[in-house]
Amino acid sequence: PLEKLYLTIKKLNLKIVENKSYLEKGFLKGIPIEGLNNLQNQVFGLEINFEKLNAIDFKKGCYVGQENTARMKLKNKLSKRLFPIEVIKGKLKEGSSIYYNNTEIGKILIANEYPFAIIKYLNNEFNNKNELKSENSLLKIIIPEWLNLNWNSFDYFSKNSITNWL
Numbered sequence: 001p002l003e004k005l006y007l008t009i010k011k012l013n014l015k016i017v018e019n020k021s022y023l024e025k026g027f028l029k030g031i032p033i034e035g036l037n038n039l040q041n042q043v044f045g046l047e048i049n050f051e052k053l054n055a056i057d058f059k060k061g062c063y064v065g066q067e068n069t070a071r072m073k074l075k076n077k078l079s080k081r082l083f084p085i086e087v088i089k090g091k092l093k094e095g096s097s098i099y100y101n102n103t104e105i106g107k108i109l110i111a112n113e114y115p116f117a118i119i120k121y122l123n124n125e126f127n128n129k130n131e132l133k134s135e136n137s138l139l140k141i142i143i144p145e146w147l148n149l150n151w152n153s154f155d156y157f158s159k160n161s162i163t164n165w166l
Contacts, residue, residue, distance in 0.1 A: 027084050027114035030144035035110035038094060039082070042109060043118055044069050048082040052147055079122045080106070083141045085115050090137030099133045108134060117141075 009016065026033040030049060039048065046069055050056045058070060072078050085092075085108070092115050098106035106119035119141060131138045 023114055028142070028144065030082070030084055030142070030147055032082070032084075032110055032114070032116050034114060035112050035116070038109045043080075043082060044072060046072055046078050047080050047118060049147060079120055080118050081121050081147075082109070082116055083119050083121075083143065085117045086140045086142055087115065088131060088138040088140060090134075092137050092139070093135050096135040098139070105132070 023033050031053075032039065032048075044065055045051070045056050045063075051073070056069065058073065092108050092111035094108055094111040096108045096111075097104045098108065098117055098119065106117045108115065108117045110116040117139075131140060133139075
């Protein structure tokens with residue numbers, strides 16, 4: 001069985017990479033690979049960017065949360081998204097709230113080496129002068145370049161205000 005796998009990898013011109021490299025690439029692209037159990041019953045597919053990844057089909061299928069997901073899309077009620085986050089200082093704690101100017105704007109859902117948070121990205125409180133705070137840390141949101149969003153306050157999320165990792 002492994003022989004067939006290696007032949008398929010070779011035929012498709014793919015390469016086998018180390019686990020750390022795979023996890024880092026997923027993180028920088030905004031795709032959580034580890035800590036997925038922390039997302040269960042906390043977010044909808046739209047909030048974790050499944051639509052942008054073509055993982056939701058609004059024309060067919062039957063899945064848990066389908067009616068709520070379709071309603072969110074139809075009524076344009078999507079106000080939160082899952083984003084990778086960069087720790088500037090301190091240590092993250094899962095479940096901790098994230099604040100901007102004493103306004104809660106999100107929650108840390110995955111606090112491992114490749115952390116993610118659900119963020120109210122349409123909050124009008126944002127600007128590009130202050131960092132976000134959590135219980136024991138300062139952090140920034142990393143916005144994957146493929147995630148083309150319509151931001152209310154785009155200045156805060158511009159490429160100048162996030163890390164140059166992307």
